[in-house]
Amino acid sequence: MEQLVTPLEVREVVFATAKEKRQHYKEQAISRVGETRTNKLGSSMIVDEYNNSQDIWVRFPQGNMVNCTWHTFVTGNVKNVYDKSLFGVGFIGEGKYKPTVNGKSTEQYKVWAAMLQRCYSLRQQEKQPTYKGCTVAEEWHNFQNFATWYDENYYEIDGHRTHLDKDILQKGNKIYSPDTCVLVPQFINGLFIKRDKLRGDLPIGVKTCSRYPNKYEVRCNNNKGKRVYLKTFDTPEEAFQVYKEYKEKLIKDIAEEYKGRLPDALYNAMFSYRVEITD
Numbered sequence: 001m002e003q004l005v006t007p008l009e010v011r012e013v014v015f016a017t018a019k020e021k022r023q024h025y026k027e028q029a030i031s032r033v034g035e036t037r038t039n040k041l042g043s044s045m046i047v048d049e050y051n052n053s054q055d056i057w058v059r060f061p062q063g064n065m066v067n068c069t070w071h072t073f074v075t076g077n078v079k080n081v082y083d084k085s086l087f088g089v090g091f092i093g094e095g096k097y098k099p100t101v102n103g104k105s106t107e108q109y110k111v112w113a114a115m116l117q118r119c120y121s122l123r124q125q126e127k128q129p130t131y132k133g134c135t136v137a138e139e140w141h142n143f144q145n146f147a148t149w150y151d152e153n154y155y156e157i158d159g160h161r162t163h164l165d166k167d168i169l170q171k172g173n174k175i176y177s178p179d180t181c182v183l184v185p186q187f188i189n190g191l192f193i194k195r196d197k198l199r200g201d202l203p204i205g206v207k208t209c210s211r212y213p214n215k216y217e218v219r220c221n222n223n224k225g226k227r228v229y230l231k232t233f234d235t236p237e238e239a240f241q242v243y244k245e246y247k248e249k250l251i252k253d254i255a256e257e258y259k260g261r262l263p264d265a266l267y268n269a270m271f272s273y274r275v276e277i278t279d
Contacts, residue, residue: 032056032070040076041083047073064094086113087120089136095144108147111164115140115176134166137177153183157261160185168192169269171279182266188258191223191251194279204279205243206236218243223254237277244275 029050036046045066049057053070060066060080068078079085081092090112092099099109117124118131125132140146155162162183167173173180194204202208202216209215209232216239218230230246233239255262255270262270 037073037076039078039080039083041080041085043080043083045073045078045080084141087116089120089141090116091142093142093144095148097144097147099143106147108150109143111150112140112143112146115146115164119176134174134176137175139178140176149178150183153263155183155261155263157185157258160187162186163189165189165192168273169265171276182263182269184266187223188254188262188266188270190221191247191254202236203240203243203277204275205247206239218246220246220250223250240277244277247275248273 029052032050033047036044038044043060045058045060047056048059048065050070056068056070056073058066058068058073058078060082062080062082064081066078066080072078081094084091097108098106100106105113116136118128119134119136140149150164162185164176164181165184166176166181168184168189169182170180205218205220206216207219209217212232215232215234216236217232218239219227220230220243222228228246230242231239233242251270251273255267259267
């Protein structure tokens with residue numbers, strides 16, 4: 001029998017008879033079952049079933065099986081859904097939710113990936129320092145778990161999409177988890193945005209007055225696209241107190257306006273929300 005062998009480990013062989021060909025591939029299949037390699041993210045994998053070089057089944061330590069080719073196996077290009085492939089913590093997991101459909105990222109995946117990016121990307125935290133020290137609960141490292149929670153809790157109000165928030169229910173919270181997060185319409189989420197760079201060392205809602213030296217003024221978004229001028233004051237403390245009263249009433253009024261359309265946890269958090277001078 002004359003054999004012509006090509007490079008790498010994928011071989012094209014010429015056989016003298018059909019019987020020799022059948023025998024060769026039978027022996028090859030037997031020899032390759034049980035072979036182990038490591039994929040490019042460090043997961044051990046073993047050939048569980050070998051039908052031919054284009055059709056093999058690989059088993060990972062978690063028990064999940066992947067159908068692939070012999071070439072992808074020997075080059076380590078087999079993907080394991082339990083590989084922590086996103087920012088060193090996130091993995092896809094086993095379940096019905098897919099990262100992409102028809103080549104486009106799913107909504108659940110985009111929200112999940114953005115959450116992990118805020119917490120575990122140093123580059124992102126350089127742009128948004130407020131996320132330094134933030135983490136994601138281990139349960140949500142698994143995309144399937146997060147996507148399930150997201151679908152179960154998603155809603156819209158008057159066409160406004162909702163956004164994932166971690167610190168309205170618990171002020172100052174730095175952990176994304178099912179217990180600490182809520183989905184919030186963007187027009188409500190904007191009520192809680194803090195403009196730290198603009199105010200400097202002054203209390204929230206207070207800025208120095210450009211017209212009068214040593215005076216302080218208060219302006220606040222009325223949640224209808226306008227900044228409302230409240231008044232000018234002699235001290236930052238006086239200015240803050242007016243801002244506090246206006247802002248708390250605004251949040252409470254909006255909570256009442258959408259009562260029954262908001263999740264109970266969000267409504268309760270808004271109704272009892274308190275603006276602090278240390279915010």
